[in-house]
Amino acid sequence: MSKKKTARIDLIVHRVGEDMIHSARTDFNVAHAVNTTKAVLSSLGVARGVVESTLIDTRSMSNADLEGFGKDLAAALLSGEVTGLYSKTASGCRIQLGICVDDPLLKTVPWEFMFWPDLQTAPHPHRCVARLVPGTDIKPLPPLKLTSGGRVLLAVAAPTNQPNVDWIETEADMKRIFAANTNDTDLKSIDFRLVEAATADALRKAVQNFDPHIVHFIGHGRPDGLWFLKHRSNAGSVVPTSMLRNVLASDSTRLVVLSACDTANVGTDIAPLIPLAERLVRGGIPAVVANQMPMSLRSVATFCAALYSDLLQEGDVDWAVNNGRIAVGVAYANVNAATVEWGVPVLYRRPGCSQLFTAG
Template identity: 55%
Template sequence: MPKDVKIDLILHRDASNCMVHSARTDFNVALAPSTTQIDVEQLANTRTRIEASLSGGEKLKPADLEAIGVLLSRVLFAGPVRQIYDAASHGSAVQLSLCITDPGLKSIPWEFLIWPDLKVAPHFARSICRLVTSTPSRPLQNLNLNGGIRIILVVSQPSDQPSVEWIETQNTMKTLIAATTPQLDAKAMEFMVCEASDSSRVREAVQAFDPHIVHFIGHGAPNALIFAKHGSQKSHPLSAAQVHNVLSSKSTRLVVLSACDTANVGSDIAPLIPIAERMVQAGVPAIVANQMPVSLRSIHSFCGALYGELLKSGNIDRAVNAGRIAMGVAFDNIGVAAVEWGVPVLYRRSGCGQLFTTRVKK
């Protein structure tokens, strides 16, 4: 894979309600031209159309999804910002990071953009994440995959919620870990499953195991995850602050939330800071969540590719991108757009793309 070039895009709205954004690399900076001609409502409508297609409404055709991606691309890579992108992407892989605080601009599904030079998305040499402003913290200490990592799978199934299929994801994770771990180093990667009865038991398990990666499978909402209520098997929503205390420990570098709407920011009328973003603000370096409802089939396809790349390169931006590509292939139906691939969202702190260093072969 070619060398990664990092581009930060800062998006906000000015006093006249126009979108203003700039691009920054290690070598250059650019300000986009006036955006008075951009209809933010039209951009927001792209989300409505995609959600409808995912939830049983009118199915988007490939041409429809491509038109949405081209529109998002035209807005992001306008004027001098496009010049920055073209210069950076020439012969290189691009890691695009979006810095957004405006709720309306956050709600736009930028992950569906079509890369302007390649005319396709997703693509193995392009990735996109959302940077989160958080309390300044020390850079991640070096953690080599050869030294081993700990992964915990947390499954939450309250009796009054639809059941979740998690065995396939567990088997995929076990297979990938076994394939990545040399026989002579069998304990290099430790894996455990925690079937949640209630949040207190999950917290005890997480704190005792102190995992580097936490993967949650269950039901969620933009501002909560669903666990069983203490002393009962009925559902009980936990707020973002509570979830952070339950699912993270001192060594946690990545949390994967295989639950619907955990990256949904709501609307201009009722803006939300999604649970994924709040967990990064609270200190978790990176969170992978879903900005819309997802199917079990998409979760399995995405997770297999995500862990396959992460356990090879240690880079979460590349890993999420690999998951998106796998979803696009799995849902490649004739005449119907493969929409699911743009649903996962990567939230992370600046400088935390490389969660682990590359494994050294013996």
């Protein structure tokens, strides 16, 4: 990864009537702006629908269409004094942009597709996006050297009343990457465990006994919960969001990765307006990676391989997620759905918690 200087910009966005109010800050500056959103937000809603249709191959979104959507997103986020602050800060720097929104409509917007105006591209190795979740008073966990004594738990839940989940490739990639980054083919320096055919209670017990630093769930999700197997049954049922903090995390857990569709989706038709991933961070998990729309298993495996490779080398979850997005965009550039799949993964985290692990 580039050793360019890194600058952070935290951007708080909320609506007042038909106006969108921006407050941006860096370590050295603060800026405020008002942007009229009536036309902008309606166009973003239409474009989001095209993105979702492209993912299920019922429509096609060209690279030009995606670029136009990304420019609309940039226009909605960067306006007035905030534009000036971004331009001044971004000169010669890598930028970590943290977006905090409290409005249900703004939460539905896939900000991850933003087209970076100064670089004329997205995604980009010098720009990353995370969604910040303020309000938790839990003390942040210190960065951990994951390559020495790290504990990683992979949980798989594939009920027979849901589509088949092919998780073997992701497991193999994770083991290969952990081995390569620790020069340890037997994975003795990282404790890697698998919970297969998981019920919620079995996973809860495994998490509490193992106390993992990373929990990776592969299965099916909805905005209001995750599918697990029922006790003594191959069928499954949804465990609601309110219970999932107790299932997925222990005191040492720094990161939860949800390879499950719609786990970062607001889901206004069937669920409360706070996405599952955001609720988990509100419950005390430092960082959660989830999907705001459906994502193919092919792209999930590619994303996770790049995510973990970067996380083991650098330790910063913002850049690791960004590296995963880039990997998907490059690997499947000529596949219709994959034209937009790179923007599906979303990172929710607490402010000040990007450096989850120490580098190397």
